[in-house]
Amino acid sequence: MADFKNSTLLVTGASGQFGRLAVEELLARGATKLIAGTRDPAKLADLVARGVEVRQLDFDDKASLAAGFAGIERVLLISTDAVGNRVAQHKNAVEAAKAAGVKHVVYTSAPNPRPNPGTGVSPEHYWTEVAIAAAGLDFTFLRNHIYAEISLRGAAPAIGSGQLYDATNGGGRSYVTRADAARTAAGALLTAQGQAIFDVTGPVAVTQAELAAEFAKASGKPVARVGLSGEQLRGGLIAAGLPEGMADVMVAFDVDAADGYHAVVTDTVEQFSGRKPETLTAFLEANRAALVG
Template identity: 40%
Template sequence: MIGVTGASGRLGRLVITELLQRLPTDQIVALARTPDKIADLAVRGVTVRRAEYDDPATLAPALAGVERLLLVSGSEVGRRIVQHRNVIEAAVRTGVRFIAYTSILHADRTPLRALAEEHVATEEALRASGLAWTFLRHSWYTENYEDRVRAAAATGELVGATGEARISSATRADYAAAAAVVLTTEGHAGRIYELAGDEAWTMNDLARIVGEVTGRPVTYRNLTPEDYKAYLVQQGTPPAVAEVLAVLEAGIAQDALFDDSHQLSQLIGRPTTPLREAVRSWFATR
């Protein structure tokens, strides 16, 4: 059986969707902190179990019979090392043979050190576990920019602090397809995949595409990280959150999200979703 943690989240659900196209439902185990949120999967025949990263007592029963597992990284920055180790230790005890883990692009050398620290620690824990593993190192989700794009379409201005840095983003669906391939085919154990979109774009490119899609001119205003933080606070962002976002922009400005290896499209056997297509979809749905 193949298990997916975080199955009620946006990425986890998409991975389950991909697996349903490849496997009988009785071979899929969807693990979530709140199983009621994925009750629809149970109706379809998927095995649904409660698994809470912070509650080790839930993890061994949740992993019973699972041979291959996708460990979707937790969302609680600062708690993830403990949480992920809980899952890994339960996997060892229950006989899981293989774990694929969603890490961050170029985890060992990224300028985004604040985000990478917990991913690197998790990778180290997996290496030491004795389990077979694959690291799926993700660049940004294109969807991370949806709210900023909508605001830019309304105001005519996209604001940031990344200069002309290249961003090789991909959609959650692209990353979900890669996870499904690794979970259902052989030859991936011990591999590190640097997963990123085929298309590298700048914030100026994004502004131009938003303008073309909406028919309203949009320009990009590049700020220093300090001025970007002040801008965010002025827009109502809590200062602590604004500080984190400004630090991230400074890292992205160093090409932290750029990768031109095309490992993602090679893994999924198709091109990754173009930026223009993603932007168009955001305005087509509302």
């Protein structure tokens, strides 16, 4: 297996949750020329004392991208949080990477990205992957499945009402922790070669009925899974105060699960991180206070 720990490595979005985890893993694995990119360098001041170079990096500012990517050999391109504007931002970064002579891009994508209308944020990841491939760069696309942390968001309302609503039609989801996904991304940045695509998943696909049972076990209160159609779920989310655009994204995610796109299980986490992925059961037990607090 190749070892690029002495190459000049850049992590974008390094002050975010995922980026910071990836930086910590890269340091733990011996990266010697690590650069952390962020819109706000002050947030990463502590890393400077640990030998990390911090660069200001704004995906809406091509000048900052040109300077930020200068001298970089390999980059972990973490998808931004600017839903609706990500394709333009990511294309700016890809252009800067190509101009700087970057050799390899590791990109954090999503399951089964495609350009089809009505598929939520999927087209943003699809067109980013297309842009990277079209630039002629070597790449590793890491299609991260749903983070285990997201399951915590629905815990309180489900436990409080005794009902967990979804439109997955019983489809499973291979929940993966953010830490496992970040360690996987760091490992890919250190070792991956060529052009390849990987699904980053947990060890087993979990249905929403099983998730409801986990919530009930943790809280000691009954929680039942209630299956809805996509339109029913959308209406309920909007009635609960969620903006229409976000409701559409969440419904599209459930429909993808119903179509089987989220039930894929791979060994990618272990391949790149050297560790078996944490199960959703273990994750929820470790975060029990967040479920019942």
